Amino acid sequence: MVAPLLVAPLLLLFAIFFVVPFVEIMRISFSGQGGALAGATWLMSSSLFAVIFLNTLKLALTVTLICLGLGYPAACFIAGQPASQRGIYLALVLLPFWTSVLVRTYTWALVLGREGLLNASLIWLGLSDEPQRFMFTPLAVHLGMVQILLPVAILTLVGVMTELDPGLARAARVLGASPWRAFWHVYLPMTKPGIVAAAMLLFILSLGFYITPALLGGPRHRTIANLIDLQVHQMNDWTSASAMALVLLATTIVAVVLLRWLVPDRTLHGGAG
Numbered sequence: 001m002v003a004p005l006l007v008a009p010l011l012l013l014f015a016i017f018f019v020v021p022f023v024e025i026m027r028i029s030f031s032g033q034g035g036a037l038a039g040a041t042w043l044m045s046s047s048l049f050a051v052i053f054l055n056t057l058k059l060a061l062t063v064t065l066i067c068l069g070l071g072y073p074a075a076c077f078i079a080g081q082p083a084s085q086r087g088i089y090l091a092l093v094l095l096p097f098w099t100s101v102l103v104r105t106y107t108w109a110l111v112l113g114r115e116g117l118l119n120a121s122l123i124w125l126g127l128s129d130e131p132q133r134f135m136f137t138p139l140a141v142h143l144g145m146v147q148i149l150l151p152v153a154i155l156t157l158v159g160v161m162t163e164l165d166p167g168l169a170r171a172a173r174v175l176g177a178s179p180w181r182a183f184w185h186v187y188l189p190m191t192k193p194g195i196v197a198a199a200m201l202l203f204i205l206s207l208g209f210y211i212t213p214a215l216l217g218g219p220r221h222r223t224i225a226n227l228i229d230l231q232v233h234q235m236n237d238w239t240s241a242s243a244m245a246l247v248l249l250a251t252t253i254v255a256v257v258l259l260r261w262l263v264p265d266r267t268l269h270g271g272a273g
Contacts, residue, residue, distance in 0.1 A: 026242060043243050049227065053247065056223045059138075059213075060206035063145045067202050068195065070146070071153030075194075078154070079161035090158065093151045101148055105215050108144045109135065112216070136218035144212040149205060153198045160194030200259040204252050224248055 043049055078089045096104065111117045112134035122128040134140055168190070172182035210225040217223075222230070224244055231241040 043240070043247065046240075049244065052222055052227050053224055055221070056207060057251075059141065059145075059223065060203050063142060063149060063206045064199055064202040066142065066146050067150050067153040068199060071150055071157055071198070072191075072195070075154050075157035075161055078158050079164075080166075086158075086162075090155070093154050096147070096151055101211055104148060105144050105212050108140065108147070108216055112140050112143070135216065136220060138217070138221060140216040141213050141221055144216045145206060145209055148212065149202055152205065153202055156198040156201060157191065157194045160191055160197070164190050196259060196262050200255050204255050207248060207251060207255075 074093075078086055078093070081089060109116075113119070114131040114133075114135075116134075118134060119128070119131040122132065123130075164187075169182050169187045172186045173179065177185070208225055209223060210229065213221060213223045214226050214229075224247070228241045228244050228248075231237045231244070
């Protein structure tokens with residue numbers, strides 16, 4: 001009897017802030033002219049949606065890979081530190097979360113703008129004669145999203161790495177394996193649950209990014225979230241917007257199912273086998 005009471009507040013919040021709004025939006029959207037069929041027809045006939053959807057998937061994939069490539073070595077370093085020092089490094093990783101995503105995104109606009117720090121540095125070093133265009137490019141969007149999501153990758157990986165037995169890698173070294181071989185055949189496979197969990201989490205978060213692509217990418221580099229906002233606030237087309245939201249939801253479900261298929265439940269919490 002105690003367990004259901006403990007879970008009840010969470011279920012209530014989930015129902016109020018997710019289920020009810022989602023059902024209401026679907027009801028309003030599908031009760032319009034043409035209903036769900038109109039939204040599905042627009043999706044299948046719109047070349048704009050196809051291009052933006054593919055670009056969103058590509059952006060989410062590249063950001064995920066970059067965050068994993070940068071976050072894995074940092075997580076290895078933090079996990080290898082004594083517990084007393086590990087807390088300091090984790091606090092530094094968490095430090096960006098104390099600042100709003102909007103503020104961090106505007107900071108990149110100040111750095112990458114025509115009069116920003118990057119252009120000023122290039123001109124001062126003699127590497128450029130005039131300001132270069134960094135804003136409203138894929139580079140700007142990737143930099144902003146990676147900076148925001150990198151702590152997520154590091155924290156997810158550290159949570160798995162700290163639960164591993166470091167003696168296994170040392171045993172491989174004692175038995176004659178080189179440092180690279182011990183890492184590749186012993187340590188890396190043990191961290192697979194963390195890699196897969198971080199990858200899926202990063203990919204899912206990247207799919208729904210709105211503020212960073214809107215401010216740093218501009219109209220030329222819209223994502224699905226930006227297109228949904230455009231359809232709702234400028235075109236007043238709730239039917240098409242709801243259809244795109246369902247596509248995003250379906251993509252997220254596919255990613256979660258893929259995670260559950262790649263890594264069993266028992267290995268998603270840091271277990272090695």
